[in-house]
Amino acid sequence: LQESESENKLDGETASDSESKSEFGGSAPVPTSDDTPEVLNRALSNLSSRWKNWWVRGILTLAMITFFFIIIYLGPMVLMMIVMCVQIKCFHEIITIGYNVYHSYDLPWFRTLSWYFLLCVNYFFYGETVTDYFFTLVQREEPLRILSKYHRFISFALYLTGFCMFVLSLVKKHYRLQFYMFGWTHVTLLIVVTQSHLIIHNLFEGMIWFIVPISCVICNDIMAYMFGFFFGRTPLIKLSPKKTWEGFIGGFFATVLFGLLLSYVMSGYRCFTCPVEFNNDTNSFTVDCEPSELFQLQEYNIPAVLQSVLGWKTVRMYPFQIHSIALSTFASLIGPFGGFFASGFKRAFKIKDFANTIPGHGGIMDRFDCQYLMATFVNVYIASFIRGPNPSKLIQQFLTLRPDQQLHIFNTLKAHLVDKGMLGGLEDA
Amino acid sequence: QEVDLDERFGELDLRNDSDVPDVPPSTDSTPEILKRALSGLSARWKNWWIRGILTLAMILMFFLIIYLGSFMLMLLVLSIQVKCFHEIITIGYRVYHSYDLPWFRSLSWYFLLCVNYFFYGETVADYFATFVQRREQLQFLIRYHRFISFALYLAGFCMFVLSLVKKHYRLQFYMFAWTHVTLLITVTQSHLVIQNLFEGMIWFLVPISSVICNDITAYIFGFFFGRTPLIKLSPKKTWEGFIGGFFSTVIFGFIFSYFLAQHQYFVCPVEYNSETNRFVTECDPSELFQMKKYSVPPLLQALLGWESVNMYPFQMHSIALATFASLIGPFGGFFASGFKRAFKIKDFANTIPGHGGIMDRFDCQYLMATFVHVYITSFIRGPNPSKLLKQLLILQPEQQLDVYKTLKSHLLEKGILQPSLRG
DSSP states (O other): OHHHHHHHHTTTOOHHHHHHHHHHHSSSOOOOOOOOOHHHHHHTTTSOHHHHHHHHHHHHHHHHHHHHHHHHHHOHHHHHHHHHHHHHHHHHHHHHHHHHHHTGGGOTHHHHHHHHHHHHHHHHHHHHHHHHHTHHHHHHSHHHHHHHHTHHHHHHHHHHHHHHHHHHTOOTTOHHHHHHHHHHHHHHHHHHHHHHHHHHHHHHHOHHHHHHHHHHHHHHHHHHHHHHHHHOOSEEETTEEEEEHHHHHHHHHHHHHHHHHHHHHHTTOHHHHSOOEEETTTTEEEOOOOOOGGGSOEEEEOOHHHHHHHOOSEEEEOHHHHHHHHHHHHHHHTHHHHHHHHHHHHHHTTOSSSOSSBTTTBOHHHHHTTHHHHHHHHHHHIIIIIOOOOHHHHHHHHHTSOHHHHHHHHHHHHHHHHHHTSSOTTOOO | OOOOHHHHHHHHHHSOGGGSOOOOOOOOOOOHHHHHHTTTSOHHHHHHHHHHHHHHHHHHHHHHHHHHOHHHHHHHHHHHHHHHHHHHHHHHHHHHTGGGOTHHHHHHHHHHHHHHHHHIIIIIHHHTHHHHHTOHHHHHHHHTHHHHHHHHHHHHHHHHHHTOOTTOHHHHHHHHHHHHHHHHHHHHHHHHHHHHHHHOTHHHHHHHHHHHHHHHHHHHHHHHHOOSEEETTEEEEEHHHHHHHHHHHHHHHHHHHHHHTTOHHHHSOOEEETTTTEEEOOOOOOGGGSOEEEEOOHHHHHHHOOSEEEEOHHHHHHHHHHHHHHHTHHHHHHHHHHHHHHTTOSSSOSSBTTTBOHHHHHTTHHHHHHHHHHHIIIIIOOSOHHHHHHHHHHSOHHHHHHHHHHHHHHHHHHTSSOOOOOO
């Protein structure tokens, strides 16, 4: 330890580095510096430390929720940019932890390489998404068309360049460290970038698919905390000693109810339920369409059990509300595992928070740790249960095939339809 | 007092490479019979002979499997993938001494299973579309494939979180990350290899042979002419070997493609015939595999004395493949060398006497597989018809009918479909 300390003094690291280093010697994590703005500090100077903390957290929570509403109001383009910024900040936070753990500030190639890989992977994913949604725009502009046609090749070439740079940058006596950072970067990319792109895919399905899942996770966080605060007794898991079964179950029911109500309110508005489309003429995003079946009120029979409780025979609901129950259930039961994973990670690397970006809350990752599993779940849910393939898109793809392939597909489809009885057997070819 | 392994890791991670203890080499696994046959020779020649014999044995096995067909090749690729995964995970266990946490072995293998299930469902199932159509249960699995794969993965993820043990967190996270990166490397690549295989065996054979040829010719050129070291990571590699290997591989690829391009067995996409329940490779060879006349550029005309030459267009592509195999492929080898130095191991494992583990033989192949796949999708093949078919069959019946009518009118218009004369 002596040797490594003197080694690090030469790096000129910041105060927070030496704080985190001392954690290795001791057993309790050292709290990082206080980031609360002066204004808040002065306003709350009279209260005791515990209440002050509670107030800071409360105010910041409200600030974040208000911010959320504002950007929803500003529309899909701004939302996309916010998702992108959150992604970059999360990546930065996790990579910084890696640097702190391995004291690798003195190998400057890594920071460049890590950011380069982030750029490559984002380029790849955005290229795939952009090609799909901006199809006509891309076809019109020559340079975009070529970039889109050879997109995979270009992305791979960019990635390979980074890979070769990594190999060429390997320095004797530091191989292990360099491989650790390489692995760390890739796992971080896997978590952060793929999830943020799934969120954007969900967003394009309709803003409701973005807002309801995120709100359910936030609601579950807050409700579980409150139920735990008032009724909490039985600990839930050793990893997070503050979580309790009462909070978990109370949060579950509260979130399902919240999801039902929120979906009911949102399903009435086209700007939330319609898929986001890019209008070629106005060069902007539009949300305008005929609401699909999911968002049209339907009459449901109440099961006999609930009839006596509620006193109604039927209820008018949106089909989407049934889906919202699935989403809220996932957010309450499985989402917390994302939080436990992050807690385990923080304990493994002896850090209290991912970073100090949000006063009273920690880093951006601290707020988004439960969201990650949720984003993938929603995406998989939509792909499996909601959205089928798009017939017009399929026809478009069909037209680019060779004639013999077209004929083969046509005949298989025909055989299938005849099998199902949709086509008469004597229908001419 | 319980030992806090995590604290020990904190110190281990910060230490210089040279401070980290070596992993003791595993025992020599050369078969007895070889040892006796070569007992007369000196150690250096013995090693050379063992390597040579095993090289020949591997090449023979390669030819045998090719003869046996696509299905055997798929199984071979799958076995290699599992063995590579096992080798890399075992290294992780040795580095972190995590044998005493039995959950990891189960979890690692479980994740391997999940990811394989996902990939096989996405890619290979496309090719069996007609087979799947007839069986209801398989249709259900295909329709909700992503959801099922995700649920399986989630179960593993939750098991991991529940298995976290105090004082072993860092170790467990390391193994989790190690497993995932290994999966990323081995499983994705092996699936790309299989997809290349389905395009046509030539897309499988030429790249792999080019990498092997480059390995061997670079070694030979280095042996006879090697003087200038190439890279500090691998002191045995030389510039002479590198450049000599490059030119030999390009020529080899060129000639090898010429021979393979003549046989339908190698050139046709692999298809599954549901009637005979076998894989068939029968088709009209595409343009790539039909002889064309190329005018020789004036520079080479003087050299070769020909004005034009009959070549397969595929041979031009083989130059690109061979170039990649010689210039960029070795970086995969350097990466593996760096990895072995980082973790103080001599070989990945001891599976093949004289050569090391399976990973030692396949380290250069990984980048190649991805390159070939990207090359094919960018420059050769248009959209995948089987995937399109699969999506068509998922549509609602009314949508299918609409699509059918649109397609029919399009095909009639283009004259691809002849109108029937029946009333």
